[in-house]
Amino acid sequence: MNDRELIKKCKKNNREAQSELFYTYKDRLFALCLKYCKNYNEAEDNLQDSFLAIFEKIDQYKFKGSFEGWMKRITINKAIDKYRDNFFSDTSIKEDMISDTDIDVELVNFSIDELFSFIQKLPTQYKLVFNLYELDDYTHKEIAKMLTISEGTSKSNLHRAKALLKTMIISEVDDQKKTVLSNE
Numbered sequence: 001m002n003d004r005e006l007i008k009k010c011k012k013n014n015r016e017a018q019s020e021l022f023y024t025y026k027d028r029l030f031a032l033c034l035k036y037c038k039n040y041n042e043a044e045d046n047l048q049d050s051f052l053a054i055f056e057k058i059d060q061y062k063f064k065g066s067f068e069g070w071m072k073r074i075t076i077n078k079a080i081d082k083y084r085d086n087f088f089s090d091t092s093i094k095e096d097m098i099s100d101t102d103i104d105v106e107l108v109n110f111s112i113d114e115l116f117s118f119i120q121k122l123p124t125q126y127k128l129v130f131n132l133y134e135l136d137d138y139t140h141k142e143i144a145k146m147l148t149i150s151e152g153t154s155k156s157n158l159h160r161a162k163a164l165l166k167t168m169i170i171s172e173v174d175d176q177k178k179t180v181l182s183n184e
Contacts, residue, residue: 003067010058029075035131036079050075083124118168126161133158
C-alpha cells in the first residue's frame with residue numbers, strides 16, 4: 001500500500017493502516033527523537049507521543065509537501081514542548097568552561113556515535129538549537145519562533161553550543177593523549 005492510500009485509511013481510523021504507518025516510519029522518527037531527548041527512554045516516550053499526535057492530526061495533512069517531513073515536524077515539536085517550560089533551567093555553563101583553543105583536526109578521530117554523545121551532553125537549550133540549526137536546517141528565525149526565544153538568543157545558544165562541543169572534544173583528545181603517553 002502506498003503512502004497516499006495508507007494516509008487515507010489512517011484518516012478513517014483504520015487500525016491496520018495505523019499499525020503499518022507506525023512500522024514504516026518508527027525507526028526514522030525514533031532516530032530523530034534521540035537527537036532531541038536526553039536518553040533512550042525519553043526518546044521512546046517522545047516517539048509514542050508523536051505518533052498519537054500524528055494520528056490525532058492526520059486529517060490536517062492535505063497531501064501537500066512531504067508526509068514524512070510533516071511527521072518529522074510533529075515529532076520535533078513534541079520534543080520541544082517537553083522542554084519549553086524549563087528551557088533555561090540547565091544553563092549552568094560558565095564562560096570559563098568554554099575554550100577558545102583550536103582543534104587539530106588531524107588528531108581528532110571520533111565515530112558518529114561519539115560525536116552524538118557529545119551533543120547529548122549539551123545543556124538542553126544549546127542541544128535543541130544546535131540540532132535544529134545544524135542537523136535539521138532550520139533558520140534562526142524559525143528556531144526563535146519554535147522555542148519562543150529571540151533570534152539573537154538562538155544565535156547565541158548555537159555559538160555557545162559549538163564552543164562547548166569544542167571544549168568537550170579538546171578535553172577528550174587531551175585525555176586520549178594522556179592515556180597514550182602513560183601506556184608508552
